[in-house]
Amino acid sequence: MLAIGEVSRRSGVASSALRFYEERGLITSERAGSGHRHYPRSVLRRIAFIVFAQRIGLTLEEIGAELAKLPPHRAPNRRDWSRLSATWTLRIDQRIAELERLKAGLGDCIGCGCLSLKRCKLANPGDRAAGLGPGPRYWIGDQPLAGA
Amino acid sequence: MLAIGEVSRRSGVASSALRFYEERGLITSERAGSGHRHYPRSVLRRIAFIVFAQRIGLTLEEIGAELAKLPPHRAPNRRDWSRLSATWTLRIDQRIAELERLKAGLGDCIGCGCLSLKRCKLANPGDRAAGLGPGPRYWIGDQPLAGA
């Protein structure tokens, strides 16, 4: 069992962040009689997952949903983890594809002045990986005219 | 010359956002006697640039710095724009490379439980494209032990 400071040092994630993750239900801890948190070693793998997932572009809420799929009362094994990461691979590929499209569009769209909202769909609408807040962005594929 | 509502409709960017961009120096407007903003058509291309750049992962501050490189008293031409986007291509490639590393690391690191801070450097330290706030993240390449 590890104290919060120990986990923080080993993971590189601040203690305050760990408490925050716990509040959000991403990790759990047992409490000593004193009230101090104690973590099993396996929490480190869980934290690694969180950090990787963030880097890929998932929100903490999404990450929480993924983690909830792990077996509740058993230490996750290799297969459990790889099942989760399978969906990531898809997301990563989608994000890469979007970046490739953006790259290709740099010359075509900004360079040439093609600002037609109909022609210039560089990104797939469904992608929330880059999570840039609300508000329509026709150029990035939000379908300005079709539909509603 | 276009009114702010017109620019908003054509670009898909909210009027409030346009005012915000102006406040941050990303775009400029002329004022009618009434105080209303009037934009030249060229502002649309500038806005397109902003939207694309955000999608790639640049902050508004970085975008402002890029836009500041455009000729001040002349409408930017194709070459001007492509000069700017040249640096983006590099960023995009770096980000793609990071995503590829993450993808490759999914199985290796989380799957197998390799949580060693020394071995598990999946991302390049300098990359701010994903901009996930402060705090060290050893696993993503922040060099925990070397250096200070």
Add this chain to the structure above:
DNA sequence: CCTTGACTTCAAGCTAACTTGAACTTGTAG
């Protein structure tokens, strides 16, 4: 002239993901 809608400014609010500070308790070393 009156209404309506588009515009103005300014201040405050929002979300995500944390951090920071205050005030307090616990565990350990000397």
Add this chain to the structure above:
DNA sequence: CTACAAGTTCAAGTTAGCTTGAAGTCAAGG
């Protein structure tokens, strides 16, 4: 026993990128 580091909770602050609301102005149609 006394320090002091490390832990606790809770509330409030931070940054980015806007949005929303209040209060008021301006322009065009009837």
